Amino acid sequence: MSEIVSRKVQIEGVATELFRKKGYAATSMRDLAQAVGMEAASIYSHIKNKEALLSSICFRLADAFMDAKKEMELQTMPAPLLLQKAIEAHVRVITNNLDASAVFLHEWRHLSPEPLAEFIALRKAYENYLIRIIHQGKEEGKFQFEDEKIAVLSLLSGLNWIYDWYKPEGKLSPEQVAQNLSNLLLNGLTKK
Amino acid sequence: MSEIVSRKVQIEGVATELFRKKGYAATSMRDLAQAVGMEAASIYSHIKNKEALLSSICFRLADAFMDAKKEMELQTMPAPLLLQKAIEAHVRVITNNLDASAVFLHEWRHLSPEPLAEFIALRKAYENYLIRIIHQGKEEGKFQFEDEKIAVLSLLSGLNWIYDWYKPEGKLSPEQVAQNLSNLLLNGLTKK
DNA sequence: TGTACTACCTAACGTTCGTTAGGCAAAGGA
DNA sequence: TCCTTTGCCTAACGAACGTTAGGTAGTACA
Structure with a gap:
């Protein structure tokens, strides 16, 4: 110490x-x-042992995501803005924890059954929170999409892959990445 | 035999x-x-040994992607259509090889240096092929985006995550998934 | 019927794995 | 100055690892 x-x-x-x-x-x-x-x-x-290391890494990041979720859920605003804020928060967690994010995303399956079940439950809760936002957007008449699941999982995968290419010393700040991604996800590639 | x-x-x-x-x-x-x-x-x-198994799995799928790429490159058409066709081909490779796709995406790093380098080169070539399509779309005045790399890598990650949620026995055919995803990537979530 | 070959087996090799036991030297408080 | 605690060490444990050697049935063909 x-x-x-x-x-x-x-x-x-x-x-x-x-x-x-x-x-x-x-x-x-x-x-x-x-x-x-x-x-x-x-x-x-x-x-304690090797798995305690993995468990610690995975749940620390899961907690970070759940904290972001909790904070978002205090706010009420139109879905497009809500989604943008959620993306920003998500990107912030990842860019602040690049290595841990990669472990979080790929190595969780090596947890033993009990923590594994808890981990999966947390992830499910986070997915549902994003689904709620997207669903709200559809009800507001602001979003359109055919399949909710595809929309959310593609969104999430786009967000989650960030750790693979984001370089903290590069030219893009976490905020710029978040901005860039939410624009891409909200408006697509097509020029208006 | x-x-x-x-x-x-x-x-x-x-x-x-x-x-x-x-x-x-x-x-x-x-x-x-x-x-x-x-x-x-x-x-x-x-x-021969354990690694030969991994190598075989990874390169079989890499070849499938490269075949799709080669066939696409014979055609000339506007970028939006080109991208849609590329997405369709990509989705088809993944949905036809769900387990192999997961291995391809996550386990390639366990290859030994020589096949590893070859694998990475193939993947890079495939990324460049998608970048060219997106680039062409921008030159045609059909696409707009701020950062090419983010656009392509988010696209790819959205496509690659399919193996994680796609169920062959589910209600969506590979064609429908492809359609759904290209619509999402081209037009975003926002309702026009 | 004899023979070569295929497809599998048992046994074992040397190595590496996660983890525990027990000790020792330095540091810190009494 | 003594004593406890801390932080690391060496040594070793049993188990599991990838892989090789060598043998033995059953099959196919001459």
């Missing part, structure tokens, strides 16, 4: 990087230990 | 399912053998 960040936080950070780069199953505790600069056995002084 | 499908094809099929469900690294040769109904050692009569 005497360092700038605790050893535990440091281990989780390095684990996040490795799980992203190599995948959870292909990352050994010895890999992780080496990257941190200690022996594998020493890691167990700071964390 | 006396069966309906050769043992090799069967093994690759089962491997595709398992790699999708559990991930490449978390799928053992003994898992695979059990699912096929033989002993782990026996698999090596039919395939």
